[in-house]
Amino acid sequence: MSLGIAGMGWVTPLGSGLTNVWNRLRNGETAVAELISSPLGRSCPVFTVPAGTIAPAPMHPRLRRSSAISRFAVAAGLAALDDAKLKLDTETAARTALVFAVSNGGVIYTRKFYHDIVESGAQAASPLLFPETVFNAPASHLAAVLGITGPSYTLVGDGAVGILALKMAEDLMLSNTLDQCLVVGAEEADWLLCDAYRQWRLLRSAPPVEPFQRPPRGTILSEGAGAVVLSRNGSVQLERIVAGTNFRKQMEAGASVDKIFSELCEGDIGLVVVSANGTFIDAAEQAAGARNCPNAPFLAVKGALGESVGASSLWQTICGAQSLRTQVVPPSLLSPKGRDISTSGSGKIRRAVVSVCGLNQQVAGLRLRQD
């Protein structure tokens, strides 16, 4: 069975709109960080989704009290369906599955809900907030907006969860009762996440994110959503997905990442979209790339968009697919001027690898192809 990407959409710190954000990446733009303050007297830079980015999204009743993560996901999902020229009616919605990838979920409402318990006791807990704390609340809202009544799964994990979601979608599409699968990854920013990742010594105090800088100086969190529509006739083929294994410690990530690269770097690889983000991940991917794909340029999108955890691997996948579609590789640290493949004389790139190493032990990857 051959699956392909029929449509893509995203909401990012560089805005929304597939072409709009892609052009900004091509021009070497980097998201602008906003300082998020915590009640603990600390502030943290985060690449946030600019105000007004998701204004065009429909105000469905289900979104009335929802958190940002749900609104990001709905906007990205609708954009992906639009890009696929797919309008879901009752019949097509019944033949559409939804797989939703999250890492931290509705953290804003979860924090607020638990804060009330800690500060004022259980009797102060808000029944309006609690339902939005469940991991599958965003998927539920999206399914309601789209009218999806069949398979809907929410997967949780670290930054690799988006690839695991694509793998699940690939397995679901073995059923002849499904025509397409909408895969969405989303994340929302909050000071609590910043504090946690800071304590974990993974953040830096100010931009830029510098992938492959030695020593690594840390990353900047970001938020947003990415969505792809998988179908049996998508233009960019999902040639292979490797769900990967788990590593125990950060210093052991290299072996797991190397395994992913060794399984995916077959044939002529024109590009590797890496998850390098200014942390231990960078060295692991650099070493694996040197061993397995030594001639392929690396595209480190997190330098521009930050580390969006649950949304990140969908963004990486979209960048890989866009590179194949447009034959352009945006600038990145290893290729500062970017590369317009169509004018470089080096021939068309037909295959792109997406490598994902999460911050919490999971690795995965995939290979795309466009003839």
Added chain:
Amino acid sequence: MPKMSLGNRQPNAARVAVVATGIVSPLGFGSDETLDSLRAGRDCISRVTRFSVDHCRCHTAGQVSDDRLANAAARSLRPERLHRVAQMMLIALTEALGQAPGFQPELSVVGTTSGGMTFGEEYYRGLRGNRTSERSAPSLIANYAPQKPIMDAQEAFGITAPCQVIANACASGTNAIGHAFHCVRSGRYERVLAGGYDALSELVFVGFDSLQASTPERCRPFDRERSGLVLGEGAAILLLENFNSAQARGAEIVAEIIGYGMATDNHHLTQPDPSGSGPRRAMEDALQSARISAKEVDYINAHGTATPFNDAAEGKAIAELFDGVAVSSTKGMMGHALGAAGAIEAIFGVLALQNQFLPPNINFQNGDAGLNLNIIPNDAQAASVRTVLSNSFGFGGTNASVIIRSIDA
């Protein structure tokens, strides 16, 4: 509306064997203790002591003994970091692998709603100057993530399979078994680990209490006077394998998964469509997937949370589809283990098949006149059981049903 069945109409679909199970719940550690409790109709609900419930309506839950969990930690490479629920998974996996030594899954699919939530709570309290833990903040952060318990359990046994962790609220466990079934049935995978886990946490406990979904009284599924759910916790694992491969290597096959259905109900984030359409579609889809008629089902382990809404919707759907099938909810005995419930209750179904009895629906005094159901009241009953259907429904409109058949059927 077209029926949705997942991977079940291919002409050469593989059969899916359950080759081992492992379980930890308030009913006991392991299948033997669990069987004893089920047969005795044991009420394993007790007052919550893990956190203050003084300002909650509900004060009770089904809880797993911490003393016995502590022994499991020794197996892990880094026992000091394990969350309680990771310890439960470790014990469950120990039991399962004891039945199927050397089982190496190609994929693990598990369900949970909150994973290591209490570590997140401890972290937040520490930030607010209300420190309740000796653990360092980085340890709490790293081990709070919902996927960590399955990864920790796998690590202890050298299992390297990728982990798909489904968080579909209270349907997660059944969704995990169902997706694992779909994967093996498709022929793409030979061996998949399936299961679910969840542990009691203050945030979730207070959450259900704030919705007034949990009861200050006993949990009375399908009873006329039912007033809400009681939470529980636990972990359960089922090792699934291609039936022919399992037979060929001489594995002991404990049961067969024959069908799975799921449906999404977009009525409301927390309440089911009162028509019961979500549960009905999930059960219909599971029957289609199994290629059996409703009358071939001998027993339904209901979701049966004892909330007015769930039991009404589920009861209506069961009554419409089945004619007098035996029904019980086991949540009166151990509470609602959320993401673990579907996996735990699937094992209850396996035990019912292996031992030819119907688990009881305890705390049942008077049937709801609006529900025409054949409830197994209060005491277990010996019965001829060849096919079991297990339901799980959750927030976000998730509905899942799985059908398990005896290998002697």
